Amino acid sequence: MTRRELLGEAGQLAFLLGNEAVARGALEAGMTFAAAYPGTPSTEVIEALISVSREVGIHVEWSSNEKVAYEAAVAASMSGHRAMAVMKHVGLNVASDPFMSSAYAGVNGGLVLVVADDPSMHSSQNEQDSRIYGLHGYVPILEPSSPQECKDYAKLAFELSERYDLPVMVRLATRVSHARGPVRLGVLSRRRVEGKFLKDPNKWSMIPSVARRRRISLLERFRRVSEEVEELEINAIFGDGVKLGVITAGVAYPYVVEAIKLLDIEDKVRVFKLGMTHPLPRRAISRFLESVERVLVVEELEPFLETGIKVIAFEEGLAKEIHGKDLVPVHFELTPERVTRALAMVMGLKPPVDYDRYEEVGSSVSGDLPPRPPVMCPGCPHRASFFALKRALRREGVRSFIASSDIGCYALGFFPPYELADMLYDMGSSIGIGYGLAKSQKEFVVSIIGDSTFFHAGLPAVVNAVYNRAPLLIMVLDNYITAMTGQQPHPGTGVTATGEETKRLSIADVSRGLGVEYVVEGDPLKVVEFQKLIQGAIRYVREQGKPAVVVARSPCVLYELRRLRRLGVRPKLYGVIPEECTGCRVCVDHFACPAISMVGDKAFIDPELCTGCGACTYACPFNAIVEVPRP
């Protein structure tokens, strides 16, 4: 099992996910403090560390958001720990404020930021190339290309961080984080530190006079990296062809290797693989440019290397043909065919396979298949909340309204029949944008936000809505955990990442504490009662012109089923009494639990799918849905 391999002996060949390999590398480096907020594709780094934290005696936490996670890691570094913060690309937007200061101050124990990009937006609201933050913040960047390098570079990152007195970024991407491959394990570190902070305000306190000195110092520290990167072994040249020079890094590298093999051009190509992509080794790149006839830069997302290399070529007076984003698309993730096509094009060859033909045949054979889009699980409490919310609004005579949604499973409320996501930007934006809408136009506004997201970035926006007084209905969908990223606990769960019991923050209490005067809490699965709670809040908002909070408290059904399984309890089951069912389709068309479908002209509940939440009993106008025994 992976956990066993994570602590495997030196020399062993393990089969690890890139993210797990990063965790192993950190353990080999003697990292003793890790903080993170979950986010695909970065989550497994911390989950791997959690699985061994007690055994190896390190601190691992889910923080309330990425900014706090990064700050916690900064502080642990100040105290002498080798410390790590882990996040997805958009998490770095949230952490960018402390990130920008962290290079000014530098480190005590090695400080490593692991950030995972999600090109193609498999589970994100945008694509971002985190390397641009490294450029902006004068933070060196390592880009592993395989699980082995994930381990090796994670370890190296701590050493470089201490050597240069700078934080170091390890930049991952979906196909590095989520690729499993062989990893030859190294020696686990036994380094454990007590943690001791030595006062040095001239290093750590960025008042302007200090910050000005640290800015100069930062440029000097970074210059030293720029000098020494010329000799760094992880920047390596393969092959000795002269027709084409390929410069590449990270996730793009194996695609390049493969394309060269498929096109059978090994003797014509020379590859410069950069392990560190910021700063660039200026002299080594100049020599490389001179050694080949033309150059192709292959990288995922933005032309980060390409721009730097073109600047070098210009400044060194090297008139070279340099290709990059003209041949390798800037949007979405790389694929073998994208890279093979680019290499074929620049070499004047035909791709080894007619990819387009296969795409065509493929779509003629499978194009009309029914899709299988993500839907909220059968029994998801969010569905009941949506159903109750829409009914409550109708009952209160609110014909048209605006639903400002947020990031989490409930974003699926975007789709019919709910259509409760008129806008969706970033975590916490449901309330910030909902507030702005309530202030800037006349229609009724409801903000829909999850529990983890509420703690992450919802709080300041609630404060603003109270302070600047907006008629805003805030629905917090509290399913006890961070569901979308795989059920991580958060401040409202009552347990820490490593399973210790801790204070459970009540969202209702927190809202009252923030000054919201109308706060109610209920169980959305009891749809009718819950709908009445919402109606009360709607009336309050309209009459008083102030924000109200409604907390829907009911566990994520996947989490609940797991709990029941542990207790050995079988979930309930509901069924349709055919004689009572009039075939009105309300349960299928408006409630839309995937366990319910029409069989002929009667509704039918699939016992394989039903999780026994019972919410649909309220949706049926004829009381045709009842609890039945599980066979």
Place this chain on the structure above:
Amino acid sequence: MRKPISILISGVGGQGILTLAEIVGRALIKSGYVAKATEVHGLAQRGGVVVSHIKAANYEVSPMVAPGMADLIIGLELIETVRLARYINKETVVLANKKVIPPVLPGVDVPDPGELISRLKRVSHRVYLVEASAIARRIYGEQITNMVMLGALSGLGALPISRELYIEAMYERLPEKYIEVNLKAFEAGEKAVKNLY
């Protein structure tokens, strides 16, 4: 070798595709290859599509399979097997579980198994069908369908992996208390393909 061994495993969330992919990947490494596996799957919700890509070669391969380049498709569900048509060429071995799981969407027309199978046969000469879910149910429950498919794969001999190494990889990956029932599934899968050729 120039062209890497390219494998795709597809199905629906909950069918144990990632475990199956990990075991195949481990067995490839034990057989001396550099193997990589990656998956594309939906969010936390149940019932989404899961596709796992596995590649192996004697060099640092990328984890993704290109269109038309699959050597082997292992399909745990027929709709999701046909959805991979773009990766299939005439020589691709398609090993599919004869099972349709209708998408949980109201009002969709679910194609029948016969139609799906004939579509597969249109793109590949080498389609092998196994009643893996039914076999798994007979032994223990559908949870072990993935290991019936692993056994079928071993029985077909579609990959340069010995039976022993598949089993070694199973031991490495599966919890001890479930090994026995999973071995039964494996053996049943092996047997199921023996009468296919």
